[in-house]
Amino acid sequence: MSILRPRFWQKVLAALLIVGVVPIALVSAISIQNTRNNLTTLGVTNIQQRSTSSASAIDAYLQSRLGDIILVGKLPDVVRFGQNLRDTAAKNAARQALVAAAARSPEYESIAVVDPDGTIVAASIQTDEGTSVKFREYFLTALKGTPYISDPSYSVITNKPALFFSAPITDGKLVYAVVRTRVNMAAVWDIVETDAGSVGEGAHGFLVDDYGIRLAVSETKGHRDQAESLIYKPIAPIEADTAKKLAADKRFGQKTPEQLVIDPLPTLKTALDALPKGKSTTAQFSYGAGVDEQRGVVTRLVAKPWAYILAVPITTYTKAADDATFNALSVVVIGLLLSFVIGVLLTRSLVGPLRRLVGDATAVSTGDVDLRVAAFDTRTGDDITREVASAFDRMLNALRFYALSDEPAGGDD
Numbered sequence: 084m085s086i087l088r089p090r091f092w093q094k095v096l097a098a099l100l101i102v103g104v105v106p107i108a109l110v111s112a113i114s115i116q117n118t119r120n121n122l123t124t125l126g127v128t129n130i131q132q133r134s135t136s137s138a139s140a141i142d143a144y145l146q147s148r149l150g151d152i153i154l155v156g157k158l159p160d161v162v163r164f165g166q167n168l169r170d171t172a173a174k175n176a177a178r179q180a181l182v183a184a185a186a187r188s189p190e191y192e193s194i195a196v197v198d199p200d201g202t203i204v205a206a207s208i209q210t211d212e213g214t215s216v217k218f219r220e221y222f223l224t225a226l227k228g229t230p231y232i233s234d235p236s237y238s239v240i241t242n243k244p245a246l247f248f249s250a251p252i253t254d255g256k257l258v259y260a261v262v263r264t265r266v267n268m269a270a271v272w273d274i275v276e277t278d279a280g281s282v283g284e285g286a287h288g289f290l291v292d293d294y295g296i297r298l299a300v301s302e303t304k305g306h307r308d309q310a311e312s313l314i315y316k317p318i319a320p321i322e323a324d325t326a327k328k329l330a331a332d333k334r335f336g337q338k339t340p341e342q343l344v345i346d347p348l349p350t351l352k353t354a355l356d357a358l359p360k361g362k363s364t365t366a367q368f369s370y371g372a373g374v375d376e377q378r379g380v381v382t383r384l385v386a387k388p389w390a391y392i393l394a395v396p397i398t399t400y401t402k403a404a405d406d407a408t409f410n411a412l413s414v415v416v417i418g419l420l421l422s423f424v425i426g427v428l429l430t431r432s433l434v435g436p437l438r439r440l441v442g443d444a445t446a447v448s449t450g451d452v453d454l455r456v457a458a459f460d461t462r463t464g465d466d467i468t469r470e471v472a473s474a475f476d477r478m479l480n481a482l483r484f485y486a487l488s489d490e491p492a493g494g495d496d
Contacts (some may be wrong), residue, residue, distance in 0.1 A: 092363055145384075
């Protein structure tokens, strides 16, 4: 049984690949992977810094608006009216104070005093008066003496999503009434929308509450009219009892819990559940795969148990490495082609003349060529071919010498 051995040209090609192409491919692969890892680390660092900054801005905004309503609850005219809700003169003075307070910021829609029964009795917008808000969490919490920031919910007056800030009207011992502010979502949405493309192409941010419901998304930038179809999408299913409670608090407007569109992000849900509440902490997460992979950072807020998320397609940062990968593959392909071409040319330039010499040597050995006139070409070919031809010529000279010395002397019988 014959053993297959690689041919000469195959050996030459293998040598060229091992010496030239393989080292380039290995070095390129290691270098590109290191570059990709470094770019990813840098990208995540940028995402984390931006996410923390935006979360802090939202936190500061919420704390500022809560401080405003606490201050309103301490205004003398408001306190005087809260202590005597039937006093018409006190009510008029309180209205003027509420109008002045509402003018402090453009996102203030209404500031009102709510009596212990949950009815608005004085407001910066008089048409709000007489509305019952006794079912609202912000009213029930403030009536117990604790200032409160609500989750975004639909106003029973405007039927649009808003935040509600509330505080007790108290003398330090008794709570006489509640003062509350209705604030539109414009300022919060402005902060979130600013992060669209902020740290690279495709960057997007969104704010979720403690139930994983989206409260603001950067995709509303330039599309505020579509905001209600973009927000209120939970990142995970909500328990039935919780969903019913949220619906009763007008969290979703006219929508029922069954009408909520679930946009699942299980890796974000896992990262979010691990973050402690009440302090600013961050966690990294990723979702998607391949070219669709995204890296994100979730930051817990302090004022509310909400979380701000900023995510970016990882290819935004690794594009340079991806381009380098394509270039390296191009180099490897070119190297393979050149190795093949060089291997073939080198083999032909070396093997062709040697085969001609072999043919000449065979002709001499079989007697097809007279030994006395046989000769090998020592002038053409490369160095090796000329050396082999010279060696064959020296061998012919030796053969002629021994052949002629063995011939019998002529002329005698």
